[in-house]
Amino acid sequence: MISSTMQKSLNDQINAEMYSSYLYLSMSAYLETTGLAGFAGWMKSQAQEELFHAMKLFGYVHERGGRVILSAIDTPPGEWKSPLDIAESVLAHEEKVSGLINGLVDQALAEKDHATNAMLQWFITEQVEEEMTASDIVNKLKLIADSPNALFMIDQELGKRVFTMPAESAG
Numbered sequence: 001m002i003s004s005t006m007q008k009s010l011n012d013q014i015n016a017e018m019y020s021s022y023l024y025l026s027m028s029a030y031l032e033t034t035g036l037a038g039f040a041g042w043m044k045s046q047a048q049e050e051l052f053h054a055m056k057l058f059g060y061v062h063e064r065g066g067r068v069i070l071s072a073i074d075t076p077p078g079e080w081k082s083p084l085d086i087a088e089s090v091l092a093h094e095e096k097v098s099g100l101i102n103g104l105v106d107q108a109l110a111e112k113d114h115a116t117n118a119m120l121q122w123f124i125t126e127q128v129e130e131e132m133t134a135s136d137i138v139n140k141l142k143l144i145a146d147s148p149n150a151l152f153m154i155d156q157e158l159g160k161r162v163f164t165m166p167a168e169s170a171g
Helices: 004-033 037-063 083-110 114-144 148-158
Strands: none
Touching (some): 004 037, 004 083, 037 083, 037 114, 083 114, 114 148
């Protein structure tokens, strides 16, 4: 059975993951209005992925005999200066989420909750990928500076992403 303190922390992380989904959906809505449909689609996929993360934690809390208690999701921003501003915001947000996950691992280790520690290792690996992808987009957008043609090409590249439910969750 999961401790009450770990249950609370995981419930807080569920809220953080839901906020991430909401934030990325807000970014998608903004990008749609700027004509960057590919980048907007990428952000929609990112929003779906964050919702998947929340639901993975949701299921885990119940598997361990705990109770999920949902709380209000903060309102995300709705305006950004540029596609680069959005990409930098994504990177900063993913770095923040990595810190939250690391804190959960520290708590699990302190509580000698080996099951939660093992489950969280998936999130550790996932966050490495999330930060790397966001950093790559930031670097590409910095390289192109103010080139509309290059931005068009990056938008086309980002538009190819489609969220696919991880195989471990199928069934």
